[in-house]
Amino acid sequence: MIELRQATEVDFSQIWLIFHEIITVGATYAIERDTDEVGAKSIWMETPQETWVAIEGDEILGTYYIKPNKAGGGAHVCNCGYMVKSSAQGRGIASSMCEQSQVRAVELGFRAMQFNFVLVSNTKAIGLWLKFGFEQVGRLPEAFEHPTEGFVDALIMFKNLT
């Protein structure tokens, strides 16, 4: 049974494996491909407001963060990032995390959720966000240099939670 709970300090060693696997490929996130553990912890656990994990027994299968997307007058809109272990793909974990993160966002007082950089090449993610009612509110031309597909556009997706 897969459970969602907030990440603790000791979870980071497993989160790092997932993060490192995804960032090294560099096909989905605009994060330096050689980010080390210290950088990863800052990005995924220290900068965000909260970090969550999807866990089965002792194994972390996925993780997400939630944070204000902007400061000051923009702090009522949150941003989340999701990562799923490659060996756990296809089990609906991203879907479960996205659903729960929207509930959590409302609990934390956010009014909307924004994804800043969804690559058009990441069709699986786009399909999922659309299913959850996110709308495309922007498109950044050739904003990402994909490791195999060259320059690809990135979408900005937005969902009102109120």
Place this chain on the structure above:
Amino acid sequence: MIELRQATEVDFSQIWLIFHEIITVGATYAIERDTDEVGAKSIWMETPQETWVAIEGDEILGTYYIKPNKAGGGAHVCNCGYMVKSSAQGRGIASSMCEQSQVRAVELGFRAMQFNFVLVSNTKAIGLWLKFGFEQVGRLPEAFEHPTEGFVDALIMFKNLT
């Protein structure tokens, strides 16, 4: 005569006055309205790749920063932020800085420039960016809580520099 040059450490005391004036009002930037000097220095001088000032004699009338908008595969698109001292408004300083920042962006190897959060209430800025050939590529619904106008939309504006 107004000159544009890179900011030095000692310029920060004057940059802080401009930053503080603008951020306290909180009507244009999604930055915490009570940001202190340490935070301001981090945002405007330490995090960016470069910081520039528009200076007349010994007086700094405006300032801008330039930095990669995203890391990794997104690092070829830059982001700039501009601030002009209220007493120096209307003298074309934002315009001069925007023009020069595009030249500088190309020198630094950037292929495009993106503004992530241009409030629809900031009509002066929008007019200027459109004049310079920036295009609206996105619109974030009610993404900013304006101090007097309530929730306002923010535009994402983009210009290819190649």
